[in-house]
Structures are given as C-alpha cells and as structure tokens.
Amino acid sequence: MAKTDVLTLAILGMLSEQPLHGYQLRKQLGSELGAFRALSYGSLYPALKRMVGSGLIAADANEAEDAHAASSRRSRIAYRLTDAGKARLADELASAGASSWDDDAFDVRFSMFDKTDSATRLRILEGRRSRLAERLEEVSESMQQRRERNDAYTTELQRHGLERVEREVQWLDQLIETERSAPGGNTKAATGGENN
Amino acid sequence: MAKTDVLTLAILGMLSEQPLHGYQLRKQLGSELGAFRALSYGSLYPALKRMVGSGLIAADANEAEDAHAASSRRSRIAYRLTDAGKARLADELASAGASSWDDDAFDVRFSMFDKTDSATRLRILEGRRSRLAERLEEVSESMQQRRERNDAYTTELQRHGLERVEREVQWLDQLIETERSAPGGNTKAATGGENN
DNA sequence: TACTCGATGTATCGCGCCGATACAACGGTT
DNA sequence: AACCGTTGTATCGGCGCGATACATCGAGTA
Known part of the structure; x- marks a missing residue:
C-alpha cells in the first residue's frame, strides 16, 4: 500500500x-x-x-x-x-488510520468529509480526539514536574497551550455528538474498509 | 546584523x-x-x-x-x-522586530520574557497582536468570498480556525493590559534598542 | 554472575518543504 | 505607449524531520 x-x-x-x-x-x-x-x-x-x-x-x-x-x-x-x-x-x-490524526493531515481530511461515509468520519474524529488526549496528558505532566523551576511567563505559555488543546477536544466532542445523532450526508458505505 | x-x-x-x-x-x-x-x-x-x-x-x-x-x-x-x-x-x-511575531518565534521569545525589559515585552506583544489581526482579516475575507461554494465541513473548519485566532488575540490583549498596568519584573532599560 | 532493558548520549542520511528569486505574458488603466 | 497587478511556471540553497545506527550506563532480575 x-x-x-x-x-x-x-x-x-x-x-x-x-x-x-x-x-x-x-x-x-x-x-x-x-x-x-x-x-x-x-x-x-x-x-x-x-x-x-x-x-x-x-x-x-x-x-x-x-x-x-x-x-x-x-x-x-x-x-x-x-x-x-x-x-x-x-x-x-x-x-481512517493514524495518518489522519495529526494537525495538518486532520484538517485536509476533515475538509473532504463530504466525500466520506459517516462511519469513517466518526472514526477519524475519535482518532483525532484520542491523539489530542495523549498530548494533553504529556503536556500537563511535564507542567507539574517543572512547575517550580519555571518563571511566570513560561508557565503562562504552557497554561495557554494546554487550554488551546482542551478547547480543541471540546470542539471534537461536539462534532462527534452531532455525527452520532445525525449520521446524514454521504452514506456510500465503507467499501473495502480498514486501511492504515 | x-x-x-x-x-x-x-x-x-x-x-x-x-x-x-x-x-x-x-x-x-x-x-x-x-x-x-x-x-x-x-x-x-x-x-x-x-x-x-x-x-x-x-x-x-x-x-x-x-x-x-x-x-x-x-x-x-x-x-x-x-x-x-x-x-x-x-x-x-x-x-522586538517582526521576526518575533510568527507562531514559533513568538513562543520562544515569550518564554524568555523574564530576561527582557518591560518596554520590549510590550512591543513584542503588540507586534504579535497586529500580525494576528492581519491574519484575521485575510481569513474572514476569503471566508465571505467563498461562503456559497464550500460544503458545510469546510465552512466549519474555517469558522473554527477563525475562532482560534480570535481567542489568541484576546489572550494577547489580556497580557498587554497586565504589562501596561504592572510593568514589573526586569527593568534593565532597553540598551542600544531598535533592532530588526 | 550474567542478562536484559530502559534511559542517556552522539551522529548521519534521504527526502520534502520553505523563502527567495527569476522569467514571461496577459489585461486593464492613465 | 508605458505601467502595473495578476496569472503562470520553475529552480536553488538551506534546513527541519523521521528513521536509523551505534555505544554506554544503571538497575532489576533470572
């Protein structure tokens, strides 16, 4: 492949x-x-x-x-x-593999959602979500570890970065919910299926 | 230089x-x-x-x-x-020149704010802010132009992107206000000054 | 004692991306 | 007729990334 x-x-x-x-x-x-x-x-x-x-x-x-x-x-x-x-x-x-979960890749994939069936859409959204959750954990861990050592500005930068990712997760949660309650749009049934 | x-x-x-x-x-x-x-x-x-x-x-x-x-x-x-x-x-x-206003560059610069005097901090924050304002205008323009041509997902992606930038501007506004009302921290007076 | 395993540590290779730059023709304005 | 912004193709050097290779150390374990 x-x-x-x-x-x-x-x-x-x-x-x-x-x-x-x-x-x-x-x-x-x-x-x-x-x-x-x-x-x-x-x-x-x-x-x-x-x-x-x-x-x-x-x-x-x-x-x-x-x-x-x-x-x-x-x-x-x-x-x-x-x-x-x-x-x-x-x-x-x-x-809907891992190659669709990174920042740029996700954007590109998402912009083509109207060409994809609902099941695949959902799997991509969930994959992206869990990817971000990983990042969330990493960042908040390293924040706690060095909380004392860092100056106020670095701390604020980290806090803001964390917040941004959290917001991203919330956005995804909304999209996932919508997709679940209204699988509308394209329904051309996953042909072949399971790549990556 | x-x-x-x-x-x-x-x-x-x-x-x-x-x-x-x-x-x-x-x-x-x-x-x-x-x-x-x-x-x-x-x-x-x-x-x-x-x-x-x-x-x-x-x-x-x-x-x-x-x-x-x-x-x-x-x-x-x-x-x-x-x-x-x-x-x-x-x-x-x-x-505090334009080279400190881009995404990565700003982060690096910001994390060193405790080594910089307040006046320079302020100029960087304001430069970053106006840079983001530019981007805001570009994006919202191109959104209006092709509002009709785009599918719902692409539109949502653009809306979300716009929102993210707006939030970034708000964050900067807060920082600017704080810096103005409390110029505290390092005050080693801009030596030489004006680069870039 | 020997074995394995994860963390520490240095280094390179190929490939793809970026910013700058060059060139050229088109269409409209003054 | 001169000018200029847009459309359009193309390349070059420099550099970041992911993968990979190799070597040592300390600790836990068979």
Whole structure:
C-alpha cells in the first residue's frame, strides 16, 4: 500500500472537483484549508512532478487552439486525475488510520468529509480526539514536574497551550455528538474498509 | 546584523542558564516550549555544529577526569555560550522586530520574557497582536468570498480556525493590559534598542 | 554472575518543504 | 505607449524531520 503524504492527498482532493493549474491549486489550498495557508511553489511544483511521475495525475498542456494555429504558445498546464489517482483518492477516503490524526493531515481530511461515509468520519474524529488526549496528558505532566523551576511567563505559555488543546477536544466532542445523532450526508458505505 | 533563526535563539536562551548536552537540550526545549514539542536530533546536532562554526557556542568534551586517568572515555559534549554568543543573545533580547511575531518565534521569545525589559515585552506583544489581526482579516475575507461554494465541513473548519485566532488575540490583549498596568519584573532599560 | 532493558548520549542520511528569486505574458488603466 | 497587478511556471540553497545506527550506563532480575 503506497504511502500518500498530506500534500499529495490535498491535491488529489482539489483535482477531483475539476482540473486546475498549479497557480490556481495554490490559491485554493491556501484559502480553503487552515493548513497550507501559504503553501510555496517550491513545494507545489515538485509535488506535481512527483505525482505525474507516479501516474496519479496527468498534465494537459494548453488545449485552447481553436483558431489561427500555433501563434501565442502560452505555457499553462492543467492537471487532472488519472484513473490511478481516482483509485488512490477513493482508497484514502475510505481509510481512517493514524495518518489522519495529526494537525495538518486532520484538517485536509476533515475538509473532504463530504466525500466520506459517516462511519469513517466518526472514526477519524475519535482518532483525532484520542491523539489530542495523549498530548494533553504529556503536556500537563511535564507542567507539574517543572512547575517550580519555571518563571511566570513560561508557565503562562504552557497554561495557554494546554487550554488551546482542551478547547480543541471540546470542539471534537461536539462534532462527534452531532455525527452520532445525525449520521446524514454521504452514506456510500465503507467499501473495502480498514486501511492504515 | 547577522540573522538569528528561531532554533538558534532558543538554544542560546537555554545555554544562558547553564551548559548542557545535546540530549538534555532536546528534552528541555521539548517540555518548556509549545514549539519544539518534538525537536529531532536531525535538526539539533547540525544546528549545534553550525553554532560552534560561527563561534556562538563552544563544545567542552567530557571534563570529569578526577581519578584513575583516562579510563572510560565517554563521549559526551557539554555546550556553553561564548562571549560572542552572550552578545548575540543580548542583542536579540533587546529587539522586538517582526521576526518575533510568527507562531514559533513568538513562543520562544515569550518564554524568555523574564530576561527582557518591560518596554520590549510590550512591543513584542503588540507586534504579535497586529500580525494576528492581519491574519484575521485575510481569513474572514476569503471566508465571505467563498461562503456559497464550500460544503458545510469546510465552512466549519474555517469558522473554527477563525475562532482560534480570535481567542489568541484576546489572550494577547489580556497580557498587554497586565504589562501596561504592572510593568514589573526586569527593568534593565532597553540598551542600544531598535533592532530588526 | 550474567542478562536484559530502559534511559542517556552522539551522529548521519534521504527526502520534502520553505523563502527567495527569476522569467514571461496577459489585461486593464492613465 | 508605458505601467502595473495578476496569472503562470520553475529552480536553488538551506534546513527541519523521521528513521536509523551505534555505544554506554544503571538497575532489576533470572
């Protein structure tokens, strides 16, 4: 089972809606997600190259040649999903493994929830929740241990960090409850199931 | 004015308390700050090497040779600040420029607030605040623009992200107010002043 | 005594990301 | 006709990360 990193997954998701140029892709990813707020071209273009190389996407170089032959050869490249790309995306969408629980990965995965069935959504939310609970425990432990040694500012920083994570857990709890009481939306039944 | 990246600054701060080994350095940075939660050795050791190369720190290889000569030659390296390192740290501590306003950089800077005078503290807090206000505006703009096009989940993700930033601003406002009404703590008067 | 195991400790490799930078054509304004 | 902001592709050096390898120490245990 080939690995699919976060950026690759995000691109697959974007392109599943419609073919896009690199430039447009960047804008969309930047505004749609919290992650990738300022995704650089130094990441994007190499990523696209890799994906073309592994056959997940294909590059359609400038199609518009209706009239007057090959005059103004603009170099714009529209990328679209191949069948392999669609298959990979479907695979990822049906999985709820640990690779969907980290900060950026979760955001990307969450933004595609309307393409996922309710059971998988729930498993991702719960996985994320338990991941955050782990972090909560680690941080509050190390806070207690060094409570005396730290100055007021460091303590405040830790307290605030802790609070932020707690709030995140509360948010997830809300989402989980909603998902449980109203499994609505997409219900295309976990095909295959259990990845990662 | 030589550039000082976040990791370098954090190391300078840690070593200003006491000489430390790479291993200890990693543990401290991991537990003390929110940033650097899991700083890898693949970053730390090269960074230390760079800093030795640029003369900011010095490496004292294993001093403990009290008795029975050179028997168990353990390879442990304690790093300490050089005079150049102390000077650089003092420089950074007196500056409140834009390089202290980003997420990780701010955390590192904030955790050293007890080594900075009140005026500089205030300027950093305000800089961070205005940086977050910028982000707030960008995000809420792009939310309004594509309100219709997005599905419910993406919208919720954006809303939550926005809320998180708003909360961050509130936290800063509190800190600013406190700092204004009680400039206490270190008051070593901005020496030299205005960097970055 | 010997064995194992976890913590301490140093170090490197490949890979991917970032910020900066360069280049170029398009569309609209003055 | 000159200017400028947006769209668009592309690369380079530097650096952080995760994985991995290796070595020693102290303590508990068979």
